[in-house]
Amino acid sequence: MFIEIENVFQSFGDGAGSPPVLENINLDIKQGELVCLLGPSGCGKSTLLNIVAGFIKAEEGSVRIEGEVVTAPAINRLVIFQDYGLLPWRTVGQNVALGLEVKKVTRAEQNIMITKYLKMVGLEDARDRFPHQLSGGMQQRAAIARALAVQPEILLMDEPFGALDAITRMKLQEDILTLCRETGTTILFVTHDIEEAVYLADRIVILSANPGRIHAVLDVEMPHLRERTSDDFVLMRDRVFKAINLKHEHPLEYYL
Ligand SMILES: Nc1ncnc2c1ncn2[C@@H]1O[C@H](COP(=O)(O)OP(=O)(O)OP(=O)(O)O)[C@@H](O)[C@H]1O
Ligand SMILES: [Mg+2]
Known part of the structure; x- marks a missing residue:
C-alpha cells in the first residue's frame, strides 16, 4: 500500500478523562486514490491530516508512505490548510x-x-x-x-473549498479531479460536505467524534466526472446519509 495508517492514537496528553482525539485509526490508501474523510467538527480530521503530513507525531501507531515511516513534513506531500497558510x-x-x-x-x-x-x-x-x-x-x-x-505526489486537503461559493467550488472540484487523474496524485481530502465527498471520492471514510474513530468506509464506484443529478449519484448520497445516521446517536452534529 502507498499510504499505511496503522493504529493511530492521539490524545494530546489530556489526562483529564476526556476521550482521546483519535483512536484505533487504520487506513490504507492506494497510489492515485482519492479518499475523502467525512466527519463532524472536532472529530480529529485535521489532526489525522497533520499526522499524515508529518507535522504531528502520533502518540501511538504510525504512518508509512511507500514503506517509510513519516517523521517530518516533505515537499512531495503537501497540505492545503483549512486557514489557507x-x-x-x-x-x-x-x-x-x-x-x-x-x-x-x-x-x-x-x-x-x-x-x-x-x-x-x-x-x-x-x-x-x-x-x-x-x-x-x-x-x-x-x-x-x-x-x-x-x-506533489500526495495532496492533503483540509476543507480546501470551505470558503468558496458554490460555482467556484464545483469548478475547482472538477479541476482537482482532472489534474490529479492526469498526474496520478494521491489525495486525502477532508470535508463536511457529503455531496462533495460523493463527487470526488474513490472511497469515503466516515469518522465519528469523541473519540475520533473510523465508523464506516464506503466505496464510490462511479466513473469520473460524475453527474450530480444522476440517479446513481443521488443513491450514493443517500447511502452516505444512512451510514452516518445509523452509526451515530447524534447525526445532527454533522454539518449537513
Ligand atoms: N494541538 C492540540 N492540542 C490539544 N488539543 C488539540 C490540538 N489540536 C487539536 N486538538 C483537539 O483535538 C480535537 C480534534 O481537532 P481537529 O482540529 O482535528 O478536528 P476537526 O475534525 O478537524 O474539526 P473541524 O471540522 O472543526 O476542523 C479537538 O477537540 C481539538 O480541540
Ligand atoms: Mg479541521
Whole structure:
C-alpha cells in the first residue's frame, strides 16, 4: 500500500478523562486514490491530516508512505490548510512560487507555473496583490494554486473549498479531479460536505467524534466526472446519509 495508517492514537496528553482525539485509526490508501474523510467538527480530521503530513507525531501507531515511516513534513506531500497558510508578506505570485523555490525550479519555469496555476483558480489578475487584499475565497484559491504548482505526489486537503461559493467550488472540484487523474496524485481530502465527498471520492471514510474513530468506509464506484443529478449519484448520497445516521446517536452534529 502507498499510504499505511496503522493504529493511530492521539490524545494530546489530556489526562483529564476526556476521550482521546483519535483512536484505533487504520487506513490504507492506494497510489492515485482519492479518499475523502467525512466527519463532524472536532472529530480529529485535521489532526489525522497533520499526522499524515508529518507535522504531528502520533502518540501511538504510525504512518508509512511507500514503506517509510513519516517523521517530518516533505515537499512531495503537501497540505492545503483549512486557514489557507499564505505568507502575508508575499504577494499571491510569490506565495505560489514558494514550493517551487524549495524545489529549485528556475525563475523562468516558476513564472510559467505561476501563470498556469493562478489562471486555473481564476486569480491571474491578483498575482501582485497581498493576501490581506483578497477575500477569504480568493486566499483559499491562492493556497490551492500554490500547492498544485509543486505537483506533489500526495495532496492533503483540509476543507480546501470551505470558503468558496458554490460555482467556484464545483469548478475547482472538477479541476482537482482532472489534474490529479492526469498526474496520478494521491489525495486525502477532508470535508463536511457529503455531496462533495460523493463527487470526488474513490472511497469515503466516515469518522465519528469523541473519540475520533473510523465508523464506516464506503466505496464510490462511479466513473469520473460524475453527474450530480444522476440517479446513481443521488443513491450514493443517500447511502452516505444512512451510514452516518445509523452509526451515530447524534447525526445532527454533522454539518449537513
Ligand atoms: N494541538 C492540540 N492540542 C490539544 N488539543 C488539540 C490540538 N489540536 C487539536 N486538538 C483537539 O483535538 C480535537 C480534534 O481537532 P481537529 O482540529 O482535528 O478536528 P476537526 O475534525 O478537524 O474539526 P473541524 O471540522 O472543526 O476542523 C479537538 O477537540 C481539538 O480541540
Ligand atoms: Mg479541521
